[in-house]
Amino acid sequence: MNTQTSYFKKALVVLMAVMMVFTMMPSMAWAAETFSEGESISEENQQSLQVYDTEQEEDTLQDRIDPVSSISIQWKRQEIANLVTREGDTFLIQIPDTLNRPSIMVSGTSIGTAANYYQCVTNGVASNCNKFNENGTDLLSVLVRYVIPAKLPNGKKVISTLKVGEYDTDKKEFTNYKEYTLIFSKKMMADKLTVSSEGTPLQLNSVFDNIHQHDYSAVLPENATTVTLNCTPKTALAAEDDAGTYLAYSGAESAIMESDIRDNGATFEIQKLPKENSTPYIPLTVAYRDPQDAEAAENAISSTYKIFLETGTYYPSVTLENEARSYEYDRCESEVIPLSVTATGEEGIALSYQWQVKKPLTSLFKNIEGDEAKTNAYEPKTDVVIPLEYRCAVSCVLNGVTYTTYSEVVSVTIRPTTVSEPKIESITADFSCYRGEEVYVRCFASSPDYKANICLQWYDARSGKEITDGFTSDSDGTSSHSGSKLLVDTTEPGEYQFKCKVTSKIQDISAVSESSVITVTVKPLEGFENIKGKGTETEPYELNTVDDFLKIKELVEKGQSLEGGCFKLMHDIELPRDWEPIGGFKKAPTITEIDDGTQGGANVNPFMGILDGGNHTITIPEGGKALFKFVRKATIRNLNVYGKKIAGSALITDSFIDYGPSGKFNNYVPWRVKIDNVTLKEGSRTLGAGFLEGGGSGSNTVTIMNSTVEKDVVIGYEGRGGGGSFVGALNGAIINCVSYATVNGSGGIAGNKGQSMGDCSILNCGFLGTVNSTGEAGGIIGSGYDGNGTAPNTPVVHVQNCYVVADISGKGCVGGILGTEPECKNCWSNGAGTISNNYFKGTLTETSGEGYVGGIVGFMKSYNKYQGFDNNYYFVDSVQKVSGIGMIEKIITKDDPVYGANGIEGEFKEDAVCIPVSAKYISSGKLAAALNSGAHSSRNWVQSEKGYPVISKEAVPYKLELSGNYPTNFNVGDKFSHEGMIITAVYTDGTKKALTEKEMEDVTFTGYESTVGKKEITVRLQAAETRYTVSVLYEKPSDVTVTFTLWGDSLHNTTEKECHTLKDGNLELWIPETPYTVTQNDTVDAVLNKALSAYGMKASNPSGNYVDSITLKNGTKLGEVSNGPNSGWMYTLNGKHPMLGVAEQYLNNGDKIVFHYTDDYTKEEGSEHWNTPGGVVEEVKDVTTDTKTGTTTAPTEVKVSEKTNADGTKTKVAEVKVSADNQKEILKQAKANKSKEIILNVSSKSVGDATKADVTLDKSFIDSIIKDTDAKLTIKTPFGDKTYTQEELKAMSEAATGSTVTVAVEKAAEQPTDDAAANIAKAKSVVKDMKLVARSSKTAKKNIKAVLKSDTKTNASIKELKDLGFTVKYRFYRSTKKAASYKSTVTKKTASYTNTSGKKGTKYFYKVQVRVYDENGKLIAKTALKQCKYASRTWTKAK
Secondary structure: OOOOOOOOOOOEEEEEOHHHHHHOOOOEOOOOOOOOOOOOOOOOOOOOOOOOOOOOOOOOOOOOOOOEEEEEEEEOOEEEOOOEEEEOOEEEEEEEOOOOOOEEEEEEOOOOOOOEEEEEEEOOEEOOOEEOOOOOOOOOOOOOOEOOOOOOOOOOEEEEEEEEEEEEOOOOEEEEEEEEEEEEEEEOOEEEEEEEEOOEEEOEOOOOOOOOOOOEEEEOOOOOOEEEEEEEEOOOEOOOOOOEEEEEOOOOHHHEEEEEEEOOEEEEEHHHOOEEOOEEEEEEEEEEEOOOOOOHHHHOEOEEEEEEEEOOOOOOEEEEOOOOOEEEEEOOOOOOOOEEEEEEOOOOOOOEEEEEEEOOOOOOOEEOOOHHHOOOEEOOOOOOOOEEEEEEEEEEEEOOEEEEEEOOOEEEEEEOOOOOOOEEEEEOOOEEEEOOOOOEEEEEEEOOOOOOEEEEEEEEOOOOOEOOOOEEEOOOOOOOEEEEEEEOOOOOOEEEEEEEEEEEEEOOEEEEEEOOOEEEEEEOOOOOOOOOOOOOOOOOEEEOOHHHHHHHHHHHHOOOOOOOOEEEEOOOEEOOOOOOOEOEEOOOOOOOOOOOOOHHHOOEEOEOOEEEEEEEEEEEOOOOOOOEOOEOOEEEEEEEEEEOOEOOOOOEOOOOOOOOOOOOOOOOOOEEEEEEEEEEOOOOEEOOOOOEEEOOOOOOEEEEEOOEEOOOOEEOOOOOOOOOOOEEEEOEEEEOOEEOOEEOOOEOOEEEEOOOOOOEEEEOOEEOOEEEOOOOEEOOEEEOOOOOOOOOOOOOOEEEOOEEEEEEEEOOEEEOOEEEEOOOOOOOHHHOEEEEOOEEEEEEEEOOOOOEEEOOEEEEOOEOOOEEEEOEEEEEOOOOOOOOEEEEOOEOEOOEOEOOEOOEOOOOOHHHHEEEOOHHHHHOOHHHHHHHOOOOOOOOEEEOOOOOEEEOOOOOEEEEEEEEOOOOEEEOOOOOOOOOEEEEEEEOOOOEEEOOHHHHOOOEEEOOOOOOEEEEEEEEEOOEEEEEEEEEEOOOOOEEEEEEEEEEOOOOOOOOOOOOOOOOOOOEEEEEEEEEEEEOOOEHHHHHHHHHHHOOOEEEOOOOOOOOEEEOOOOOEEEOOOOOOOOEEEEEEOOEOOOOOOOOOEOOOOOEEEEEEEOOHHHOOOHHHOOOOOOOOOOOOOOEEEOOOOEEEEEOEEEEEEEEOOOOOEEEEEEEEOOHHHHHHHHHHHHHHOOOEEEEEOOHHHHOOOOEEEEEEEHHHHHHHHHHOOOEEEEEEOOEEEEEOHHHHHHHHHHOOOOEEEEEEEOOOOOOOHHHHHHHHHHHHHHHHOOOOEEEEEOOOOOEEEEEOOOHHHHHHHHHHHHOOOEEEEEEEEEOOOOOOOEEEEEEOOOEEEEOOOOOOOEEEEEEEEEEEOOOOOEEEEOOOEEOEOOOEEOOOOO
16 A cells, blocks of 8 residues: 655545445535525435445554544535534434435545545445545536435444545555545434414424424413423334334423323423423423334434423514615725614523624525624625625523524625626646546636626637637526536647636626646557557557457556547458457446446446448457447447357447446437448348447437448347347437348347437338348338337337338238337427338238238327328238238327327328339339439439339438528518528538538428427428527517416325326415416416526426426425326416427416426326316317308317316316317308308217306407408307307407407206106116126127127116117226226217227226216216126237
8 A cells, every 4th residue: 555654735525425325326416505494304205225234444544644524414505513423533423314315524634645536335335436625527616515315224323434535546446545434323303393282382482493403492371281292203103012203201201191192292281390490391302212123222313302381581672773774885895884783681691693694595594704793783794796685683592592583684785896806616636648538627616796607718728829619618697606627639649738717797897817727648548659540530540450459458448438549450350259349347247127237337438439440351250249348439430340150249249328427317428339331241140130239228329321231141140139230229320221131130220219219210221131020020120119108209210211122021010111110109399200202122921910011111109290101112022902001000180189299180191101012113113213203302212223223322411410690580470581501411421511502492491480489490401301490589579467376296106096187186286376477478488487486496497498397495306207107297378288398388468377297197198188077079070151141160179177166066167169270260261251150069969968168269269250250259059159249259359368268158047847857867766776787708800899788677778768868878998907997998879899909918807887868968877887797808919
């Protein structure tokens, strides 16, 4: 061990997390804002902590070296005192169980001259080593704050070892360090405490504090004889025989009244209580016990309180002497009026003074340090530009209880006549790295001035030249602090120097500070000193032998990623038989169900360089492995690979979810590997997918271009598991590639889409081999993402300009291009994809005889406007007729919408986009011409010598890049313009070319509308396209008033019994309906933040358009998946869930926003189609005009809901509206035909058993009727009709306060006639006496048929009901559980139902019910649900 003989002192401050201590997974988080006095801490779900015993090793430093001087508990930027005790090198740390995510602050001095690190070892497992003090890789401040869970095990001690000192990053070991033992124990605290006397609540002398242990007092009423204490501990109370907390009253047992003693408190006789200085008090202890563990009580720390019972108050009287309550001064002004108070108190009791200050955006006054703040007068400081509030706390102490009175508040504002010099909090120390490493220099600066704009600018310290790119800053111009990091260019070895200039600015006044110089030494790669080249693109390192690859392997697995380093193969080589691929684990992997040992990328050393094969061949010996194991941001190009029998894939063996070196969730590595011009040579065979198995996540994209898998190549040589010719699971893109392989997997080019989110595109590719699959199969790709229903909005597969001439065989779903898109129920704009300009020629075989087969696609879960089909062709060599698409489960149209998905216009015509052709059509060249004329065509189809079209070798554009100064902001009514835009086309050969003015004429721009909102513009040149967003706003926006309501939830485990949704009305009201005034240019996001700020809450919106969590004032955080996999935040606008995100939805006057949490978003979907009592949604029909009568008639959309009246009764209301499309069509026809009357029909069927109709019409619709027609408006309902003249419509519009008008039509009260009442009573009696018999059976087509048996008695009852004038219907139900969760599937007039869809292997149960309706469609009577005999039916069909 190398010990340092001398060392110098430096400030060393580290906050370490108990999460890191116990789980070895440090995760960065900044401490939350301070909390208001008296707020309690909400409990969050915390992960359990392991407990173990550790044997301490001897210290590794001389005894005199002691870098850690103190440890304290920190919570919300405050120190919690008296919780840490030191015994030598051991720290005994108490964690109050009421603390929500506290931290531990370690203070001391540095060891040695190098940067210091720290590491915790728990249960033999060490955390990562983290640098502190002199900033370090992940730090923006001297303080490092790590989130820690407070839920230590009850009655146990948790022990960890802390190492502090110098660390050798190359050898990965401490060289000069000290070890400490940290012993954590939970302190049992009272969470709530109240006192009362004979039913009267007593006020404590201060708000109860559930974090600190204090004594309290309360004033007794006159002549009181008893007092009652109620206490709720944070850790649950338990019975005497169970483990848990309990309350004790040591010394007051004789005062307890046995008639009122409870687990959470007791009633005491005051005269029998113990006394201190003649004052009675209740002694309270919160302790822990475990009958099964004798040491539990000792390990858990108890808390003790005294509640004194006074007969009078002792609060001082305080008067503020200053005449003014607010003052303003220039910065550094010297003539300042002191703040002063006078106070009086009880005679003989001393008074103390403490001036306090409150900063902006905080809720807590803090004590001002220094003796000058402990007198009755205080002079405010003027050196910082900030508005502050001051008050004086005057206190006295009696019996250990403090009584405090606060003065009035005085505001003091310091004006920015000058500004404070910014403080550089931390700057990266000098360091060295190897050529090609990704390294940064960092600077963090702050200003004490309020809302100072901190700007950081990096410079080359030698030349003084300003650095204009390669760095990022986190300043928002209002936070008075900022950090910046600069990416160091390490492509050339040498010494580089940097410095950072920091400017603090308020208005036009600024001050500047400059950092010290940072020196970065870039060293050449070890072992490559004698290798020709410099490792750059122009002068790559030259690789001649296997030994050269072994040098790369050694460096990578030592932690040198070689990022950006370029290596070029100069000769063909053969890998040895014992070759182990490049890349490895940092330490021995621990493999669990949720971790493959990579720890999200934190535990891997990947290759991150560029390998140029120089068009040479690497041969893998029989049974050998590929060149690479782990890669990250790597490039492999111009390489041939051959292997007679490769154990795995031919290029890369392992895939993993990669969050980068930190392993922290959401820090995704943007791309995994780029492969260009790589060939898997003829005769090769792979066990797995051709090049690699796939990417780890939707963000770890894989790009494969211009590559080939030659003839006589077998993918999946064991007959299965091959995935695809190039990749198994694809997230990314495959472009301009061709395969001739035999694939024993699911797809010709790729196996399937890997992860739910992210791109999966295949462009300009061809497959001319064979696919043999044991599951789904596709000529290009086997399947889209399949998550068993967990990702209903997953982006869909995109296949364009591809061809397949092959034989495809699979089981379940088989398609010439795509086998199946099984998951996506409703595609959103961020996941759009198209199957366009492709063709298939060959045979399609589905082996089970029960699946779906399509010439283009086998099966699709759904289809909407974001899933394009266009210009696809197929010729299936089969005697059986095959359609283009085997099955689409749900076609979403505008007339039949689904929440979150835009429906297509009109009818989907499959034969127009998936066109069957003949062999002659293909061989004649007509197909090639048709493909070249397609809207999505790259115009590069040629007729091959073999008589079918192929992609030419001509380079074509496949991607567009936008640059230049072009408009992205427009005013409402503006015409679209792209003036100033430069479009660069990226070609399949890797070249780029800016389009000329002439070429720009072939570019199309779609998606622009001149109405308010954000518009996504699609830019397309042939098959290449890109998108960008523009904003359209009002030039002079008017104010609008909207209302906002927030419904939240508690943190809990969602179950079938406890599932909280807006639909079910069982959420918690966090913000009541409140009006807010904004402008027409504001969105839901603006109102949300305005409302949350008013209530001390905060929203997390990392994408800018989707709120993933909301944090309450007390620190409780409720976010996406907090209460289960389908939980998260949603919102409704005027009662409906809109399709737009919070930053996209603009507002109108009168809009109602309801932001709400949901435990299961799938239960909130399709609010307009929710199954409400008696509700039937009418299908929207066409608008018609009768020119003879001069009437334009249109249907309405209806949703029935049950509403609670003021008296507690319930009313069923039909909520009626006219769709936007129908409004346009009504106005169009009425104007063109000069209609005299517009009639809106509300059908009897649609209102069910509702007794009232609320007809809501857009004000703009009414205004257009007035402006564009002379028609009157009639609303016809089953409850009566209402007609409005033009004058009445004008009055209605003028009276409107919002963007809509609601007309109520109520059913007149009427009593049934004697005969009608008798018939209803008779019908109910008949139904009550009915004895139903039902059964289910399998049909010949393997469907399930449920039937109500028609015996003589049942038939007679049905006939009697019909003779009474009633309608009889049968409702069928289905469930996967025999005794619960039955859902209605269909209501029919016949007594049988055939179920034609289900999930293979799932067991279903069926029930039936008889329902009786009157002539108005009102439900009169119904039977109980009747279980079908032979109810258990297992679904055996493929879909």
